Amino acid sequence: MSAQGNKRFTAEELEHARTDNERERALHDLTQVLPAPELEEVLRALGGPETRLAGLPPLSAAVRFVDAGLEHLRAGRLSAADVHAAAATVAAGRGAADVPPPQPLFERAIFVFGLRRGANHAISEWLRGHFDEAEVCYLNSAEISLFETEGDTLTVDRDTYRRMPVDPGKRVLIVGYENLDPAHFPLRHNARVARRSDVVVVLRDFPNTAASIARQADDDPAFAYRYRIRDLLDLWKRYADYFARRAFGHTYIAFNSWFSDPDERRAISRRLGLDHTDEGLNRVSPYGEGSSFDGLHHDGRAQDMAVLGRWESMLDDRLFQFLLLADEEALEADAHLFGGFPHTRAELLRRWRAGGGSR
Numbered sequence: 436m437s438a439q440g441n442k443r444f445t446a447e448e449l450e451h452a453r454t455d456n457e458r459e460r461a462l463h464d465l466t467q468v469l470p471a472p473e474l475e476e477v478l479r480a481l482g483g484p485e486t487r488l489a490g491l492p493p494l495s496a497a498v499r500f501v502d503a504g505l506e507h508l509r510a511g512r513l514s515a516a517d518v519h520a521a522a523a524t525v526a527a528g529r530g531a532a533d534v535p536p537p538q539p540l541f542e543r544a545i546f547v548f549g550l551r552r553g554a555n556h557a558i559s560e561w562l563r564g565h566f567d568e569a570e571v572c573y574l575n576s577a578e579i580s581l582f583e584t585e586g587d588t589l590t591v592d593r594d595t596y597r598r599m600p601v602d603p604g605k606r607v608l609i610v611g612y613e614n615l616d617p618a619h620f621p622l623r624h625n626a627r628v629a630r631r632s633d634v635v636v637v638l639r640d641f642p643n644t645a646a647s648i649a650r651q652a653d654d655d656p657a658f659a660y661r662y663r664i665r666d667l668l669d670l671w672k673r674y675a676d677y678f679a680r681r682a683f684g685h686t687y688i689a690f691n692s693w694f695s696d697p698d699e700r701r702a703i704s705r706r707l708g709l710d711h712t713d714e715g716l717n718r719v720s721p722y723g724e725g726s727s728f729d730g731l732h733h734d735g736r737a738q739d740m741a742v743l744g745r746w747e748s749m750l751d752d753r754l755f756q757f758l759l760l761a762d763e764e765a766l767e768a769d770a771h772l773f774g775g776f777p778h779t780r781a782e783l784l785r786r787w788r789a790g791g792g793s794r
Contacts, residue, residue: 454514454515455505455509457514457515457669458504458505458508458509458513458514458515458518459501459505460515460669461515461518461519462500462501462504462505462508462518463497463501464616465477465500465518465522465619466496466497466500466501468578468579468615468616468619469522469525469619471488471489471490471491471493471496471500472488472489473525474488474496474497474500475487475488475489476525477500477504477518477521477522477525478500478503478504478507480521480524480525481504481507481508481511481513481517481518481521482507482511483503483504483507484503484507486499486500486503488500504518516676519616519618519673522616522618522619523618523619523682523683526618526619526620526621526622527622527623527683528623534581534583534624535583536624536627537582537583537584537589537624537625537627537628538584538627538628539627539628539629539630540584540587540589540601540608540628540629541572541601541605541606541607541608541628541629541630542606542607542629542630542631543566543606543607543608543629543630543631543632544607544608544609544610544625544626544628544629544631544632544633545562545607545608545609545610545632545633545634545635545707546609546610546612546620546622546625546632546633546634546635547559547562547609547610547611547612547635547637548612548615548617548620548634548635548636548637548674549611549612549613549636549637549638549639550613550614550637550638550639550644550667550670550671550674551613551614551648552639552644552647552648552651553637553638553639553644553671553690554637554639554690554694554742555611555613555637556575556611557690557694558635558637558688558690558693559573559575559609559611560715560718561693561700561713561715561716561718562609562635562707562709562715563609563715563718564712564713564714564715564716564718565704565709565710565711565712565714565715566606566607569604570604570605570606570607571605571607571608571609572601572602572605572607572608572609573609573610573611574591574595574596574608574609574610574611575611576595576611576612576613577591577592577595577596577610577611577612578592578593578594578595578612578615579592579612579615579619579620579621580592580593581621581624581625582624582625582627582628584628585598587600587601587603588600588601589601589628591610608628608629614666614670616670616673617634617636617677617683617685618677618682618683620634622634622683631708633685633686633707634683634685634686635685635686635687635688635707636674636677636678636685636686636687636688637688637690638671638674638675638678638687638688638689638690638772639690639691640690640691640743640769640772640773641671641759641765641766641768641769641773641776642746642759642769642776643691643742643743643744643745643746644667644671645667645746645749645755645758645759646745646746646748646749646752646755647745648664648667648758649749649752649754649755649758650745650749650752652664652754664758667758668758668761668762668765671765671768672762672764672765672768675765675768675769675771675772676768678772679768679771679772686703686706686707688703689772689773690742691743691773694742694743695743697713700713700716746776750778750786751786753787756783756786756787757787759776759783760780760783760784760787763780766780
């Protein structure tokens with residue numbers, strides 16, 4: 436083996452590589468949700484050089500944006516957090532000359548953001564229970580886009596929910612967004628689709644989220660990686676930061692206390708201007724095939740599920756251990772928001788090194 440192959444990187448070199456990777460991922464994520472003119476705005480908000488992207492083919496614009504953004508971030512010692520902040524500033528005023536504001540087709544609109552296997556469907560079912568089912572238009576797993584209305588039709592995104600007829604009897608719109616950053620949501624524009632609009636951000640504690648993901652990964656590892664594992668650490672920490680700061684004026688729901696505390700649920704209903712009810716509390720959503728552990732078996736009695744202790748049966752699962760050990764910051768944030776995990780990182784590391792368990 437060559438001397439180069441034996442090289443051990445210093446802590447400083449590893450930290451630099453991690454920071455650069457986070458920068459590149461933050462820039463790349465924006466190319467998935469923002470058109471070229473708004474990518475230009477993000478560069479301007481970061482104080483970067485004027486970079487013309489509008490009019491370029493989408494792939495060329497994305498590549499130029501990432502290249503220009505990385506160069507500027509490195510030169511200015513800016514971080515991925517600076518990218519997220521700039522994107523939030525742009526999204527807050529987001530609109531487009533060729534996309535007029537939507538007409539108010541609904542009385543209420545609630546936009547629910549959460550992570551896959553993070554209990555956002557449970558919250559959506561509970562919110563739906565506050566209204567007559569016949570009045571609710573519920574859209575699961577939409578993409579972030581500018582809403583458009585034309586007569587009684589609504590376009591929420593470009594792929595799944597395009598030019599949908601809206602029944603006059605539907606007065607409530609609830610849209611679920613999974614594994615997407617609420618900072619990128621163009622609320623000022625999309626809020627006009629209803630007379631009152633709210634953004635709800637849901638977060639479940641990290642160990643139980645990781646346990647649910649690891650459990651379901653058995654069925655289809657490639658699907659689990661692409662849609663649940665790949666972005667988990669970055670997104671969970673980002674959501675945790677928004678929770679800690681109560682960013683953007685959204686309504687934040689910590690799943691653990693929502694599930695266990697009736698007073699917390701009543702307070703959330705009041706915050707959203709709803710007449711409180713737990714009518715939808717025991718529903719298990721069919722989306723995502725229900726629970727990773729119980730499927731739809733507990734539909735109608737969801738409160739019987741051991742959702743706050745999923746990690747206990749997964750403690751010797753290698754993927755679960757890996758997810759908890761992969762990033763110290765996630766468990767630190769979990770301790771701050773949810774009270775912490777009963778096993779220390781040192782204990783988890785001993786289990787990992789001892790091997791055994793499943794996988």
